[in-house]
Amino acid sequence: FDFEDGDVYMSSHEHRFRMFSSVEYEGQLYMTPQNFIESVTMSEPRNKRPWRSLTKQELEKILSDTPPVWRGSSKLFRNLRERGIISYTEYLFLLCILTKPHAGFKIAFNMFDADGNQMVDKREFLVLQEIFRKKNEKKGRRGDAEKSAQLSMQLYGYQVAPMSSVLKKDSQEFVARSYWDVLRRSASQVLFSDLAERSDETITIDTTILVHFFGKKGKAELNFDDFYRFMDNLQTEVLEIEFLTYSKGMTTISEEDFAKILLRFTNVENISAYMENVRQCIPDEKGITFDEFRSFFQFLNNLEDFAIAMQMYNFASRSIGQDEFARAVYVATGLKLTRHLVNTIFKIFDVDHDDQLSYKEFIGIMKDRLHRGARGYKSVERASSFRSCLKKELASSR
Secondary structure, eight states: OOOOTTSBOOOHHHHHHHHHOOEEETTEEEBOHHHHHHHHHOSSOSSOOOOEEOOHHHHHHHHHTOOOGGGOOTTHHHHHTTSOOBOHHHHHHHHHHHTOOGGGHHHHHHHHOTTOSSEEOHHHHHHHHHHHHHHHHHHOOOBOHHHHHHHHHHHHSSOOOOGGGTSOOOSSOOOOSSHHHHHHHHHHHHHTSTHHHHHHHHOOSOOHHHHHHHOTTSOOOEEHHHHHHHHHHHHHHHHHHHHHHHHTTSSEEOHHHHHHHHHTTSOOSOHHHHHHHHHHHOOSOOOEEHHHHHHHHHHHTTHHHHHHHHHHTTOTTSOBOHHHHHHHHHHHHOOOOOHHHHHHHHHHHOTTSSSOBOHHHHHHHHHHHHTTTTTOOGGGOOOOHHHHHHHHHTGGGO
16 A cells, blocks of 8 residues: 555654665565664665565575674674664664663663563563554554555554453553653563463564574573663664764764754754854864764763753753753763863854853754654654653653
8 A cells, every 4th residue: 555644544653664664574564774774864765665575585594694692783784784674663662772871771671571580582572562562552543444454564464453452451541751661561461461472473573683682593582781782782873874974984073064963853944044053153173073972962862861950950941051061961961071062062052142052942952853853754743652652751851
């Protein structure tokens, strides 16, 4: 089906996954590692072609080339390129990783580790599929019934069953602050029911992530050190790709290019005004190093804690100076941003040139950037259960 706008309910994540995915197997759509990288670093697919159907032999060959997780690398996705498949629920999982602070990695691992043995097996990890499916079912589908069923098939590999037949509805609706809250809330419901067995039955197709984590036979177990390295490497890889796009082989990017990257995937309408701000206020280009670049995005992943720190400073409703900003970042995240990086941030967002940063405006724009385009598709600006989950994650900072 070629879904047209309005035919059927489709969240912005679903729309983006369908737009960037390039292969299908037995009716289900998959991203390649290259597709995923493009989906979080580009506005549109580089080459949008009809989905390519994989044969069983092709899939087996692809998966046989998947390296084990203990060979962790920050070039995993770039090395695999088209030789891998990523399911829709894994796509959501990877998006979550990109927005998680390092302090949250252990929490994430413990949520998967249902039996508390400090190891995650394939069966425990597959419960993720059921949790995301449950969140999708709570929202429900609207529109053309036939196309809705086809969309479920494309995303999950089967038609989603009515919610009542999967999990009993909560007596009181739970409003989650983050994806990991959803995981924490849902894990006990799922793990201690027949859904754990169902996940083994319904998810029969191995993917690159499953083979990477649990081996070709699915018998390996994932420890925390390997899990942490995978999450850290993924964050680093995406940042390296964005940085290298602008550095062109140099060790720094210009302050103007840094501003362009920050304002991508945001709803800022007059980006040229911000660019002009940088040109006028930073006439002598010094450049932003990768370490500075990475430290800023690590800070963004701690945006909620930063917002709380700023509220404690009682600056929530007024502008702040560079010293207060740097201090709040350190208190909330433990990161020491360089003086030049802080000054560059201020010059980008200091519209009235008073060397003060509008707290609310900065937080609002950076929230959009944190989502990497998930909230930027006005053509599909509908309420998504997963997007709403991320949105509520930072709601307390307002």
